[in-house]
Amino acid sequence: MNTINTKVKNIIDLKDINKKFGNHVVLDNINFHVPAGQIVSLIGPSGAGKTTIIKVALGRIKIDSGTDSVFNTKMPNRNILSQIGYMAQADALYLTLSARNNLEFFAHMRGIPNSKINDEIQHVAKLTQLENNLNQPAMSYSGGMKKRLSLAIALLGSPKLLILDEPTVGIDPVLRRQIWDELRKLKEQGHTILVTTHIMSEAELADKVAMLMNGQIAAFDAPDKLKTQYNVNSIEDVFIKIENQEGK
Numbered sequence: 001m002n003t004i005n006t007k008v009k010n011i012i013d014l015k016d017i018n019k020k021f022g023n024h025v026v027l028d029n030i031n032f033h034v035p036a037g038q039i040v041s042l043i044g045p046s047g048a049g050k051t052t053i054i055k056v057a058l059g060r061i062k063i064d065s066g067t068d069s070v071f072n073t074k075m076p077n078r079n080i081l082s083q084i085g086y087m088a089q090a091d092a093l094y095l096t097l098s099a100r101n102n103l104e105f106f107a108h109m110r111g112i113p114n115s116k117i118n119d120e121i122q123h124v125a126k127l128t129q130l131e132n133n134l135n136q137p138a139m140s141y142s143g144g145m146k147k148r149l150s151l152a153i154a155l156l157g158s159p160k161l162l163i164l165d166e167p168t169v170g171i172d173p174v175l176r177r178q179i180w181d182e183l184r185k186l187k188e189q190g191h192t193i194l195v196t197t198h199i200m201s202e203a204e205l206a207d208k209v210a211m212l213m214n215g216q217i218a219a220f221d222a223p224d225k226l227k228t229q230y231n232v233n234s235i236e237d238v239f240i241k242i243e244n245q246e247g248k
Ligand SMILES: Nc1ncnc2c1ncn2[C@@H]1O[C@H](COP(=O)(O)OP(=O)(O)OP(=O)(O)O)[C@@H](O)[C@H]1O
Pocket: 021, 026, 044, 045, 046, 047, 048, 049, 050, 051, 052, 053
C-alpha cells in the first residue's frame, strides 16, 4: 500500500465550503473537520446535507468554493481514496457475485496482498456476522445482510479512515451494538471514523457530534458538553432544541 500522511491533526478538513444544487444552497460556508483518532457522528434532519458533506470530503462532487483535504491532501486523490473505507447509503454490491467474491474484488481494489485476503475476509465476515453466508450470491441477501456486506467491505484492510453513511440502518440492536464496539476498538487502535446516523442514541457513542442544519454546522462538540450546554439529558433533546431555535 502507498504511504499516507497520518500525522495530521484533522484527518478530514473542510474549509469555507459552499455547495448549491441549482438555487438550493446545501452547504453554506461550512467549516468541518474530523480530528485524528476520533469518532465523529454527523447528524441533522433528512436532506440537511450529510451525504453531501461526505461526497465533498471524498472529492466526489464539485464544490462551488472552499477547500477539502483528507490526510492533508487535496481531494479527489486516487491514492487517498483507495485507503478510505467508505460505505455509501445505497449498497454498491455486485449482486450476481457471491458475498465472498464481492469481498475479494474490493480487497484487490484496496491493495490488500493476496496472501492476506482470506484472513481479512474471515475477519470482516465475523464482525458483521456473515461467516455462514459468504458463498450466497449478494442478490439473495436481505436488506440488512446487504448493509452488513457493505460494512464488511468498508472494514477490509482496517483502513485508517472510515466514512460510513448510515451504516446501521436495517440492522438489529444487538448487532448494532457489536458494530459500535468494533468502531470503538478501531478508534482505540488509532483509526478515524466519520459516521452519519439518524439514531440519536448511536450518535452519542461518538467522541464528537456534529449537527448540520440549514446549511451550517449548528453544533460540534463532545456529547456530554453539548448536553451541558443545552441543559438536556440526551443528544436527541439537543437536536430538538437546536431545531426549535433554528425555527424549523
Ligand atoms: N445531485 C443532486 N442534485 C440535486 N439536488 C441534490 C443532489 N444531491 C443532493 N441534493 C439535495 O441536497 C440536499 C441534501 O442532500 P443529502 O443527501 O446530502 O442530505 P442528507 O442530510 O444526507 O439526507 P438523509 O438524511 O435523508 O440521507 C437535499 O435537498 C437533496 O435533495
